[in-house]
Each structure stands twice: as structure tokens, then as C-alpha cells.
Amino acid sequence: MRYRYVFPESGLERLSRRLGLYVLSPILALLALTVLLEIPTKPEPGFSVRRLEVVAVSPDAAARGLQPGDRVVGLDGVPVASMPAYFAALARHRSFEPLALEVERGSDRLTVMVVPHPPSQARLIRSYSQWVAGLAFLMIGWWVLRRRHDPVARNFFALCLIFAFFLMEIPDRPSLDYMWVKESLRGLLQLLLPAYFLRFFIQFPAPRRTAAGATDRLRWLLIPGWSIFLLATLGDMAGLGRMLPRLGAWLEGISLVYMLGFFIAGLVIFARKIRRRDRPVEHTKMRVVLIGIVCGLVPFLAAAIAGNLAPGSTLPQWQYLAFSLLLVPASFALAIMRYGALDRDFILRTSLIYGLLTAMLLLVYFSAVVGVGLVFGRLMGVQSDRITLLLVAGCGLLALPLKNLAQRGIDHAFYPARLANRRAMHHLADELNDLIDADEAVDLLAERLENLYAPASLAVYLADTDGNLAPVKVIPPQGAAGSDPEPPPVQPAGGPLSMLLGRLRRPLLTEEVEDLLLESGSDTMSLALLTVLHPQLLVPLVTGNRLLGFLALGDKKGKSLYSQEDLANLQALAAQAAPLIESRQLYRQSLRRKRLEAELEVARQIQTRLLPDGPLAGRGFVIEGRNEPSRMVGGDFFDYFLRHDGNLALAIGDVSGKGIPASLLMTSLRVAFRSEATAGARARQVITRLNRTIASLVTPGHFVCFFFGILDPDSGLLTYCNAGMDPPLLFRASGGIRESLRRGGPVLGVDPEREYREGRVLLQPGDFVLFYTDGLTEQRNEQEEFFDIDRLCEAACGPCTESCGSRLDRIFCRVREFGSEEQSDDMTAMLLQINDLIR
Numbered sequence: 068m069r070y071r072y073v074f075p076e077s078g079l080e081r082l083s084r085r086l087g088l089y090v091l092s093p094i095l096a097l098l099a100l101t102v103l104l105e106i107p108t109k110p111e112p113g114f115s116v117r118r119l120e121v122v123a124v125s126p127d128a129a130a131r132g133l134q135p136g137d138r139v140v141g142l143d144g145v146p147v148a149s150m151p152a153y154f155a156a157l158a159r160h161r162s163f164e165p166l167a168l169e170v171e172r173g174s175d176r177l178t179v180m181v182v183p184h185p186p187s188q189a190r191l192i193r194s195y196s197q198w199v200a201g202l203a204f205l206m207i208g209w210w211v212l213r214r215r216h217d218p219v220a221r222n223f224f225a226l227c228l229i230f231a232f233f234l235m236e237i238p239d240r241p242s243l244d245y246m247w248v249k250e251s252l253r254g255l256l257q258l259l260l261p262a263y264f265l266r267f268f269i270q271f272p273a274p275r276r277t278a279a280g281a282t283d284r285l286r287w288l289l290i291p292g293w294s295i296f297l298l299a300t301l302g303d304m305a306g307l308g309r310m311l312p313r314l315g316a317w318l319e320g321i322s323l324v325y326m327l328g329f330f331i332a333g334l335v336i337f338a339r340k341i342r343r344r345d346r347p348v349e350h351t352k353m354r355v356v357l358i359g360i361v362c363g364l365v366p367f368l369a370a371a372i373a374g375n376l377a378p379g380s381t382l383p384q385w386q387y388l389a390f391s392l393l394l395v396p397a398s399f400a401l402a403i404m405r406y407g408a409l410d411r412d413f414i415l416r417t418s419l420i421y422g423l424l425t426a427m428l429l430l431v432y433f434s435a436v437v438g439v440g441l442v443f444g445r446l447m448g449v450q451s452d453r454i455t456l457l458l459v460a461g462c463g464l465l466a467l468p469l470k471n472l473a474q475r476g477i478d479h480a481f482y483p484a485r486l487a488n489r490r491a492m493h494h495l496a497d498e499l500n501d502l503i504d505a506d507e508a509v510d511l512l513a514e515r516l517e518n519l520y521a522p523a524s525l526a527v528y529l530a531d532t533d534g535n536l537a538p539v540k541v542i543p544p545q546g547a548a549g550s551d552p553e554p555p556p557v558q559p560a561g562g563p564l565s566m567l568l569g570r571l572r573r574p575l576l577t578e579e580v581e582d583l584l585l586e587s588g589s590d591t592m593s594l595a596l597l598t599v600l601h602p603q604l605l606v607p608l609v610t611g612n613r614l615l616g617f618l619a620l621g622d623k624k625g626k627s628l629y630s631q632e633d634l635a636n637l638q639a640l641a642a643q644a645a646p647l648i649e650s651r652q653l654y655r656q657s658l659r660r661k662r663l664e665a666e667l668e669v670a671r672q673i674q675t676r677l678l679p680d681g682p683l684a685g686r687g688f689v690i691e692g693r694n695e696p697s698r699m700v701g702g703d704f705f706d707y708f709l710r711h712d713g714n715l716a717l718a719i720g721d722v723s724g725k726g727i728p729a730s731l732l733m734t735s736l737r738v739a740f741r742s743e744a745t746a747g748a749r750a751r752q753v754i755t756r757l758n759r760t761i762a763s764l765v766t767p768g769h770f771v772c773f774f775f776g777i778l779d780p781d782s783g784l785l786t787y788c789n790a791g792m793d794p795p796l797l798f799r800a801s802g803g804i805r806e807s808l809r810r811g812g813p814v815l816g817v818d819p820e821r822e823y824r825e826g827r828v829l830l831q832p833g834d835f836v837l838f839y840t841d842g843l844t845e846q847r848n849e850q851e852e853f854f855d856i857d858r859l860c861e862a863a864c865g866p867c868t869e870s871c872g873s874r875l876d877r878i879f880c881r882v883r884e885f886g887s888e889e890q891s892d893d894m895t896a897m898l899l900q901i902n903d904l905i906r
Contacts, residue, residue: 080216080221083221084212084216084221087212087224087225087228088209088212088213091228092205092209092228095205095228095231095232095235095237096202096205098237098238099198099201099202099231099235099236099237101237101238102198102235102236102237102238103195103198103235105238106186106191106194106195106198107186107191108161109161109186110160110161110162110163110183110184110185111183111184111185111186111187111190112128112157112166112181112183113125113127113128113133113181113182113183113184114128114133114181116139116150116153118150119138119139119140119147119149119150119153120136120137120138120139121133121134121135121136121137121138121139121170122135123135127182127184128179128181131179131180131181131182132177132179133168133170133179133181134172136172137170137171137172137177137179138170138171138172139153139168139169139170140169140170140171140176141167141168141169142156142157142160142166142167142168142169143156143159143160143166143167144167145159149247149303150250151243151246151247151249151250152243152246154239154246154249154250155239155240155241155242155243155245155246156241157239158239158240158241158246159241160183162183163182163183163184163185164183165180165181165182166180166181166182166183167179167180168180168181196392197234197235197392198234198235198236199393200234200392200393201230201231201232201233201234201235201236202231202235203392203393203396203397204227204228204230204231204234204395204396205227205228205231205235207227207396207397207399207400208223208224208226208227208228208231208396209224209227210400211223211224211227211400212224218266218270218285219267219270219271219272222263222266222267222270222271223267223271223399223400225259225263225267226260226263226264226267227396229256229259229260229263230396232252232253232256233253233256234392237249251296251300254296254299255292255293255296257326258291258292258293258295258296258322258325258326259289259292259293260326261292261325261326261328261329261330261333262288262289262291262292262329263289264329264330264333265288265329265330265332265333265336266285266288267333268333268334268336268337268340269285269333269336270285271337271340271399271402272349272352272353272356272402288329291325292325295318295321295322295325298318299318302318337353337356340353341353341354341357347628348576348578348579348628349578351628352402353402355398355401355402356398356399356402358398359394359395359397359398359399359401360395360398362391362394363391363392363393363394363395363398364391364392364395365391366391489636491515491519492636492639492640495511495512495515495640496640496643496644496647498511498515499511499512499643499644499647499648500647502651503651503654504651504655505648505651505652505654505655506539508644508647508648508651509527509529509539509540509648510540512527512618512644512648513525513527513540513542516618516620517542520620520623520624520629520633521623521624522542522603522620522621522622522623522624523544523601523621523622523623523626524542524543524544524600524601524602524619524620524621525540525541525542525618525619525620525621526538526540526541526542526555526600526602526618526619527539527540527541527616527618527619528555528558528616528617528618528619529608529615529616529648529652530560530613530614530615530616533560534560535557535558535559535560536557536558536559536560536565536614536616536617537557537558538554538555538557539616541554541555541600543600544600544601544621553599554599555595555596555599555600555619556592556595556596556599557592558592558593558596559592562592562593563593564580564592564593564596564605565614567580567583568605568607568614568617569607569609569613569614571607572607572609573607573634573638574604574605574606574607574629574634574637574638574641575604575605575606575607576603576604576605576629577597577602577603577604577605580593580597580605581597596619600619600621601621601622602619602620602621603620603621603622603623603628603629604618604619604620604629604634604637605617605618605619605620606618606620606637606638606641607641608641608644608645608648609641609642609645610645610646610649611646615645615648615649616645616648618637618641620637677733677734677737678692678694678704678705678706679692679705679706679707679708682871682872683707683708683709683715685709685715685780686780686781687780687783687832687901687902687903688715688778688780688899688900688901688902689870689871689899689900689902690707690715690717690871690897690898690899690900691871691872691875691897691898692705692707692719692838692875692895692896692897692898693875693879693895693896693897694893694894694895695879695893695894695895696730696893697725697842697892697893697894702721702722702723702724702725702728702729702730702732702733702893703719703720703721703722703733703840703842703893703894703895704718704719704720704721704722704733704736704737704895705717705718705719705720705838705895705897706718706719706737706740706741707897708745710744710745710747710777711745711747712747713780714777714778714779714780715777715778715780716744716745716775716776716777717775717776717777717778717838717897717899718740718744718773718774718775718776719773719774719792719795719838719839719840719895719897720733720736720740720771720772720773720774720792721771721772721773721792721840721841721842721893721895722736722769722771723768723769723770723771723772724769725892725893729893732764732765732769732771735764736757736761736771736773739757739760739761740753740757740775743756743757743760744775749777749786749825750775750776750777750786750787750788750825751788751811751822751823751824751825753775753788754773754775754788754790754811754812754815754823755821755822755823757773757775757815758790758815758816758818758819758821758823759819761815761816762815762816762817762818762819763819764816765816769816770791770814770815770816770817771790771814771815771816772790772791772792772793772814772815772840773790773791773792773814773815774787774788774789774790774792774795774808774811774838775787775788775790776788776808778830778899782829783829783830783831783832783901784827784828784829784830785808785827785828785829785830785836786825786826786827787808787810787811787825787826787827787828788810788811788812788823788824788825788826789808789809789810789811789812789826790811790812790813790814790815790823791811791812791813791814791815792811792840793839793840793841793844794807794808794809795807795808795836795837795838795839796836796837796839796856796859796860796863797828797830797834797835797836798834798835798836798837798860798863798864799831799833799834800831800832800833800834800867801831801833805860806828808826808828808836809826810824810825810826811823811824811825811826812824830901831901832901832902832903833867833901834900834901835871835874835898835899835900835901836898836899837859837863837878837896837897837898838896838897838898838899839859839895839896839897840892840893840894840895840896841892842892842893842894842895843859843878843882843894843895843896844856844859845892846882846885846886846892846894847886848885848886854881854882854885854886858881858885859878862877862878862881862882863877863878863898865877870900871898871899871900874898875896875898878896879894879896882894
């Protein structure tokens with residue numbers, strides 16, 4: 068379970084996490100390894116010292132004259148003025164030779180010869196068990212912080228690191244500076260432990276999104292510990308203890324009150340969370356932690372008390388109970404890393420599996436070791452150490468197969484319902500695979516889930532075309548079906564709930580959603596979903612890297628919690644169902660796309676018929692046009708025809724936009740233009756009336772560029788009105804003079820009351836006029852250069868005898884060669900060529 072993307076780390080938090088994972092943890096492990104190697108050879112002095120005062124004495128040391136209450140002032144001739152100096156002097160004495168201890172007793176100064184002795188078996192067992200427990204704290208804390216990046220994981224790692232430091236220890240060295248640093252670090256960690264303890268239980272077991280500044284306020288809990296540590300350190304360095312004898316006692320009293328207060332506050336918070344019944348998932352985790360604490364600490368404390376009451380006890384097995392400390396970090400890690408309810412069946416089944424696995428591994432190990440030793444050692448006379456080592460490594464490789472074997476055996480013997488549910492899930496996945504229609508797949512999924520879990524409510528959300536998650540199948544909560552239930556809200560694609568499900572990609576219980584997203588109450592859409600459906604569990608449907616949707620399941624029958632087995636089955640089902648549903652959706656979309664393509668092909672044919680299908684030749688002129696839409700249909704338009712008076716009416720237009728909307732408006736434009744242009748009106752009158760018609764058709768922000776001209780074939784006079792169109796280009800036969808036809812007014816559809824002007828130009832034989840839309844001149848190449856007017860004119864120029872069709876072929880060929888593979892806009896051009904005129 069990772070909250071890496073839910074709780075983004077600041078730069079300081081990322082640095083501190085990496086420092087703890089890859090610097091502090093390895094250093095502590097290496098130093099503690101040195102302590103482990105020194106345990107069997109470390110001498111036991113036979114007495115304990117606190118603040119240079121002897122507080123406990125063994126019978127042997129007491130027989131030599133050492134008494135509790137004696138103050139240590141020297142060790143082997145080395146003066147001792149502080150605890151770091153005492154530990155540094157003691158570290159110099161690594162043998163079992165007599166130790167000269169100088170003490171003050173009242174006004175007398177005595178020298179007591181104490182003989183160190185090897186550690187007893189009970190001492191060795193206790194030291195080893197504490198070291199192993201410390202290593203477990205360190206490794207579990209490291210694993211949790213490596214997997215999770217949230218505040219709960221950081222505080223848990225800090226607690227595990229502190230406990231590991233105290234349980235594993237770091238070696239003593241005969242250096243006063245080194246021992247001063249070690250004792251200062253020990254004192255600092257003792258003072259910070261209550262603060263991290265309280266911080267951890269405030270946020271445990273699930274991280275919460277708190278209000279802005281709440282995390283910063285939790286950092287203030289560290290200030291008392293740091294303040295006491297700095298005061299004590301400065302007092303020792305400045306020698307205030309000699310000037311103020313009671314300063315140490317005051318600081319000890321303040322430290323005791325601070326530590327007790329924080330520990331009690333943490334335990335009160337822990338007890339309140341255990342007693343809460345409105346958060347059942349959290350309650351199950353708290354019970355697991357409570358069991359871990361009781362089963363871990365009680366045997367350890369019992370072993371410690373037994374060791375103190377009977378130091379020479381003949382029951383060394385009591386010392387093994389210190390290994391029970393391993394249950395404490397294990398229970399916390401299980402509650403932190405496992406999402407969902409930690410039900411009794413899950414705990415019992417896991418314990419049975421790993422207990423049986425341990426027994427099987429031990430059986431394989433002893434069988435292999437004894438068998439190899441017997442065969443190679445006794446019968447063949449060969450040293451079997453290396454072969455035994457290889458067999459031990461082989462036993463490690465057998466762990467996973469043996470675990471699977473133990474899991475299957477326990478499920479068959481004790482949990483047949485688990486196997487039945489898993490088979491039902493596999494059968495459901497097979498049924499979904501046989502369906503073609505996406506709606507049928509969703510209906511079948513909802514029906515089977517209702518039969519398996521009998522949820523109080525059920526909803527299937529799938530992504531729509533905009534990426535928003537909308538409900539496609541809803542079974543409302545019981546009691547709301549007959550009262551016109553409120554429909555579940557759509558979850559936006561970029562909403563907090565959608566982002567959370569897409570990032571975590573695992574089942575989320577409502578408690579987790581509340582903890583992660585709804586603590587501040589700002590996510591109204593997710594709150595509305597929880598209010599309407601009352602779900603207990605959200606299961607994301609993820610395919611590839613995309614969130615396809617999610618399942619919202621209400622309370623199970625009898626309001627029981629979804630177990631770990633339920634979560635695993637639902638997650639496995641979602642992983643299989645999501646790509647199946649997506650493939651069915653894509654199939655349906657492909658059918659719709661093919662149907663749309665067929666309809667668009669019909670529309671393209673209709674639109675093509677609305678345009679002139681070939682050149683028009685009259686008395687002294689030839690005109691021809693060409694249109695290439697960027698999509699199957701487009702918004703460009705051209706037209707030419709002979710009016711009743713014998714004049715040539717010609718037009719070219721460009722509707723804003725592309726595709727189907729532009730083509731629909733173009734069709735309306737063509738109908739309106741024909742009705743106005745055939746009436747024999749002048750060019751500006753046609754444009755003025757057409758402007759009013761277009762203004763009533765278009766929506767705000769849309770418009771039409773249009774050019775309309777009337778050619779008198781007898782005189783060669785072209786009367787025109789340009790409404791925002793790219794000015795047509797007039798090429799003169801004499802000298803190649805180029806003119807632009809600009810006179811007119813703005814685009815159509817913006818101002819319905821606009822009046823337009825007319826322009827006139829007299830055409831001569833050999834002249835030709837090129838009408839075009841901006842799709843030609845705005846075509847770009849790979850260097851982002853436009854096919855500008857100069858390139859268009861160069862493509863249009865040619866011999867006077869060249870036909871209109873040849874010129875248009877050359878223009879469109881040059882544009883296609885110039886531009887990229889994809890056409891960016893509709894392209895339309897129309898060419899009017901003047902031949903002999905009748906004057």
C-alpha cells in the first residue's frame with residue numbers, strides 16, 4: 068500500500084527519508100553488528116552504576132567490599148568525573164583481570180578490587196534476544212518507510228530507529244569524546260521518544276489529510292524534548308551543575324513530567340481509538356495492535372521480572388521470552404501496511420500458514436543436514452561443510468513453493484468457502500469474456516457481485532467520452548428504491564477521488580477515503596457520492612495506466628466488513644474485468660465509428676453535389692473551381708452559374724470551423740445565396756441580405772467569409788462585394804500586373820445591420836482571377852513556414868493559353884508538396900479566365 072502520490076513530499080521530507088533509509092539505518096546496523104560479535108566475550112563487572120553511583124552489586128562484588136551507594140571516582144587509576152568518562156575507562160578493560168575501582172563512601176575513599184566474570188547463559192540469551200528484537204524494529208521500520216511516504220510511516224520509522232538504538236546498542240570505545248557523543252545521543256533519543264510516540268498515535272493507523280498547517284503544528288511536539296536536551300547539555304558544558312546542585316534534579320523532574328504526560332496522552336488517544344465503533348476497520352487494526360503489544364510486552368516483562376527475582380534460576384527458558392518483543396513492531400507494521408479490516412480469519416489463517424511453513428522448513432533443514440552429515444561424514448569420510456551450506460541455501464529457495472503448498476493444504480482443510488469464492492470469481496471472469504456488448508458485461512458483473520456479497524447498494528462507474536466517471540449501473544441502498552432515490556453524482560476526471568483511485572489502484576474502504584480526502588470537507592462531489600450510495604468499499608477498474616471506472620459496494624449482508632480475502636478477490640476480479648469491459652466499449656465505438664463514417668460519406672456526396680461539378684464556359688470566359696476538405700466534410704464553398712440576364716454569378720466562401728458543424732452552415736449558406744443571387748439584385752444588395760440571414764443562423768463567435776461577383780460577359784466588367792474574404796488576385800495579361808479585389812465590408816453574421824460597398828474592375832482578354840480560401844495560404848511545412856501569397860502567385864502563373872484545370876492542378880499539387888502530411892484546413896480555389904469579349 069503506497070501513499071506516495073497522495074501525500075507529496077517536500078524537499079526536506081524527501082531528504083530526511085533518504086537520510087534515514089540509506090545513511091542512518093546502515094550505520095546503526097553496522098555498529099550494532101560489532102556489539103553482536105562482542106556479546107560472548109564482553110566481561111561482566113558485577114555491579115551497575117547510575118550517575119557515578121553504584122546502584123546494584125552482585126554477591127561476588129559485595130563480598131569484596133563494594134556496596135550500593137558508593138560513588139565511583141576512579142577506575143584502574145583513571146579519574147572518573149562523568150558517566151562518559153566512566154564508560155570510556157570501562158571500555159579499556161576488556162579482560163577478566165581484577166578491576167581496581169576507586170569509590171567514595173561518606174568521607175572515606177576506598178579501593179575495591181572487583182573480578183569481572185564471563186557472561187552467564189541467561190545474560191547471553193537476554194542480550195541476543197534484545198539484539199534480534201532491535202534488528203526487527205530497524206528492519207520493519209525501514210521496510211514501512213521504504214514502501215510508504217506518509218506521516219504515519221515517518222513517525223513509525225523514527226520510533227523503530229529509537230527502539231533499535233536502545234535494544235541493539237552501539238559499541239563502547241575508550242575515548243572520552245566518543246562516549247560523550249554516544250551518551251548525549253542516548254539522552255536526546257530518550258527525550259524525543261515521547262514526542263514521536265504521541266505524534267504516531269495521533270495519526271495512526273491511517274494517514275489523514277489535515278487542514279493546512281496541522282502537520283507543522285505536530286512538529287511543535289518535538290520542542291520540549293529538544294529544549295530539555297539543550298539545557299542539560301549547555302549546563303554540563305558550562306559547569307552549572309557545580310554552581311547549581313539542584314539543576315540536575317530539576318531537569319530530571321521536568322523530563323519525567325514531560326515524558327509521562329506525552330506517554331499518557333498517546334495511550335489515551337490509543338484507547339479512544341480502540342473504543343470507537345463508528346470506524347470498524349480502524350477498530351480491527353487497533354485490536355491487532357493491542358494483541359501484539361500484550362503478547363509482546365507481557366512475556367518480555369515476565370522474563371525480566373523472573374531474572375531479577377531469581378538470578379540463578381535453573382529455568383533459562385524464561386530468557387527466551389524476550390523474543391516476544393518481535394510481535395510489537397510486527398503487529399504495528401501489519402496494521403500500517405495492510406489496508407482493509409484485519410479480520411480474525413485472516414490473522415488465524417496467516418499464522419497457520421507461516422507456522423506450518425516454519426515446521427516444514429525445519430524438517431527439510433534437519434533432514435538435509437543430518438542426511439548429508441551421515442552420508443558424507445561417516446560413510447564416505449568427506450567433509451560436508453560446503454555441501455551442507457549449499458543445502459541450507461537450497462532450503463531458502465524452497466520457501467515459496469512450500470508456502471504455496473501450506474496455503475493450499477490449510478485452505479482445503481479449514482477454509483473451503485475461500486476456495487469456493489475464488490472459483491466463483493474465476494467463473495465470472497470467464498462469463499465476462501464470452502460477452503460482446505459492454506452493457507451486458509456491466510449488468511452481469513453487477514448481478515454476480517450482488518449474489519456473492521449481497522451489498523446494501525451497488526454502483527458501477529465508467530469513464531465517459533470526456534473522461535468523467537459516470538454511473539452506468541446503480542442498485543440504490545435498501546429503503547430508497549421506492550422513494551425516488553437521488554442519482555449518484557458524476558465524479559470529474561481530475562477530481563480528488565478519481566485521482567486517488569487511479570494512483571493507488573487497489574480497493575479503498577470508505578474510512579480511507581475519509582482519512583485521505585475528506586478530512587477538511589472540501590471534496591463535495593466525493594461527499595455526495597458517499598451520502599447517496601453509503602458505500603463501504605470502492606474498487607477501481609484500471610486498464611493499462613488509465614482509470615476506466617470503479618465499483619462502489621455498500622455494506623455486506625449483516626453489515627459485516629469486507630475481509631482481506633474479499634479485497635483480494637475483488638482486486639483480482641477488477642484486474643480481469645477492466646480490460647474486458649474496455650475492449651467491449653472499443654468494439655461498440657468502432658461500430659459507431661463505422662456507422663458515422665458511412666453517414667459522413669453520404670453527407671460528403673451530398674455536399675459535393677451542392678458544388679459545381681465541372682467548368683463553366685460562356686461568351687468570352689471560362690470558370691472552374693476545386694474543393695478539398697480537411698475532413699470528410701468541410702465548410703468551404705464556391706459556386707458559379709448564369710443568371711437570367713445572361714451575366715455570370717460567382718461566389719466563394721469560408722465558414723468558421725471545420726467538420727460537420729461547418730458543413731451544415733455551408734449548406735444553409737448555399738441555399739440562402741442561391742435564393743438571393745438569382746433575383747437579379749446587385750452584388751452589395753445580395754451581400755447585405757445574406758448578412759442578415761447568416762446572422763440569424765450562426766451562434767456567437769461564428770461567422771462566414773464571403774465573396775460575390777457578377778461578370779458582364781459583353782463588357783468584361785466584374786462587379787463584386789468582398790465580405791471579409793481573402794482578396795482574390797487579378798493577373799493581367801499585359802505585363803503580369805497583379806491586383807487585389809478588396810472592396811466590400813466585414814465578415815457575415817456579426818452585424819446584421821451592416822451596409823456593404825461594391826467594387827468594379829474591367830477585365831481584358833487574357834486576364835484571369837484567382838479566388839481562394841485561407842486553407843491554401845495557411846498550409847505549413849515542417850519548418851512552420853506558410854504557403855504565402857508569393858508562393859501562390861508563382862504556382863498560378865503560366866501561359867495565357869493554359870486551361871483553368873491545369874492551373875488548379877498545379878496550385879493544389881504545389882500546396883500538397885509544400886505542406887506536411889496532415890491537411891490543416893479546408894482548401895478551395897476558383898479560377899476565372901477571360902477569353903475574347905464582345906464589346
